[in-house]
Amino acid sequence: MTRTLGSALLASLVVWQFPAAGSASSGRGAGGQQLVERQAYLMGTSVRLVAYDARREAGLNRLEGALRALEDTEQELSTWRADSDISVLNRTPVGTPWRASARLCRMFTDVLEWQQASGGAFDPAVGVLVGVWNIHEGGRIPSPSEVAFALGHAGSRWLDFDPLACTLTRRTEVTIDVGAFGKGEALDRAAVVLGDGAWMIDLGGQVSVNGRLPDGQSWTVEIADPVDRQRAVATLQLQSGSLSTSGGSERDMRVEGRRVGHILDPRTGLPASFNGSVSVWHQSGLVADMLSTALYVMGPDQGVRWATAQGVEAAFLIPDNGGVRIVGTPAFTRRLQPARAATAGAATFRESNEPE
Ligand code: AMP
Ligand code: MG
Numbered sequence: 001m002t003r004t005l006g007s008a009l010l011a012s013l014v015v016w017q018f019p020a021a022g023s024a025s026s027g028r029g030a031g032g033q034q035l036v037e038r039q040a041y042l043m044g045t046s047v048r049l050v051a052y053d054a055r056r057e058a059g060l061n062r063l064e065g066a067l068r069a070l071e072d073t074e075q076e077l078s079t080w081r082a083d084s085d086i087s088v089l090n091r092t093p094v095g096t097p098w099r100a101s102a103r104l105c106r107m108f109t110d111v112l113e114w115q116q117a118s119g120g121a122f123d124p125a126v127g128v129l130v131g132v133w134n135i136h137e138g139g140r141i142p143s144p145s146e147v148a149f150a151l152g153h154a155g156s157r158w159l160d161f162d163p164l165a166c167t168l169t170r171r172t173e174v175t176i177d178v179g180a181f182g183k184g185e186a187l188d189r190a191a192v193v194l195g196d197g198a199w200m201i202d203l204g205g206q207v208s209v210n211g212r213l214p215d216g217q218s219w220t221v222e223i224a225d226p227v228d229r230q231r232a233v234a235t236l237q238l239q240s241g242s243l244s245t246s247g248g249s250e251r252d253m254r255v256e257g258r259r260v261g262h263i264l265d266p267r268t269g270l271p272a273s274f275n276g277s278v279s280v281w282h283q284s285g286l287v288a289d290m291l292s293t294a295l296y297v298m299g300p301d302q303g304v305r306w307a308t309a310q311g312v313e314a315a316f317l318i319p320d321n322g323g324v325r326i327v328g329t330p331a332f333t334r335r336l337q338p339a340r341a342a343t344a345g346a347a348t349f350r351e352s353n354e355p356e
Pocket of ligand 2: 179181244246291
């Protein structure tokens with residue numbers, strides 16, 4: 001099925017809006033519910049937390065607790081911190097088991113399960129590859145022998161995970177990079193703290209929500225244009241779960257005249273060739289985060305087939321003749337609406353990857 005939308009350009013960043021957006025950080029909404037809001041900077045990005053609560057103080061306390069959960073997750077996962085759990089794992093001598101906390105044990109169970117299910121398109125053990133491409137610090141073009149070396153030191157096949165003992169053992173000098181799943185894990189932990197009720201967290205473009213606004217409406221999340229971030233292409237009504245988007249030219253780098261995408265194919269050692277964006281909605285923020293990365297690597301053709309078979313809700317935004325073509329799983333594209341501001345040009349929604 002094809003629907004034509006009035007829209008232009010491409011989307012990748014996620015922004016959100018709700019009726020009181022742009023108003024003061026706390027105000028009384030319908031039904032005596034107070035809107036409370038907190039903003040901070042962590043995990044190398046900005047975070048915005050919003051909740052409704054019958055009492056302002058209680059609402060602010062909940063946001064504070066959620067913020068602490070995000071900070072604690074960063075403390076455990078960040079490879080920028082030498083004392084984080086993941087940094088310790090990355091330094092543990094080859095062959096020596098590293099014991100994970102119960103929380104990290106659960107996280108690695110999910111992470112390694114999806115690494116397998118994605119056929120290695122998503123792989124947490126890409127640290128050495130990310131390093132030779134210098135993804136986190138501006139990018140560089142490695143020599144073929146550097147890529148070959150990194151490929152020999154990347155991939156979960158070099159990790160022995162014992163879920164009963166909760167240990168991970170590196171069998172060679174592989175390292176974990178949390179870039180593709182750390183934010184999702186943090187969002188899930190913050191969600192547990194916030195619990196029931198209406199709340200939203202936007203962590204650098206990945207949005208988790210819960211509940212309805214006091215007026216009964218859902219949260220409206222916009223999928224925005226990666227080239228022109230101010231332009232929304234589609235909107236989505238959400239009452240639960242998390243929307244993660246991978247891709248978007250703003251994170252790609254240019255080195256020696258060549259585009260170096262920040263998402264690598266762990267099987268080839270090269271940057272994924274797709275140059276649009278892919279958004280995934282999943283009940284779990286961790287899974288949404290991992291799978292937007294996995295699908296970006298797969299690209300639209302394989303990605304839509306794989307997501308449909310897995311029951312995963314996903315849509316690719318593909319640059320097309322100055323516009324954008326949206327190709328996704330039927331369950332997901334049915335939920336997308338054209339963004340109100342999207343008027344120029346023409347974008348096409350397709351529910352599968354079959355030719356038009
Ligand atoms: P995201 O923006 O969530 O798609 O994550 C991209 C980040 O994850 C990159 O900046 C790298 O740190 C890391 N990464 C890149 N490619 C992969 C991959 N195929 N699997 C897992 N992590 C990756
Ligand atoms: Mg991701």
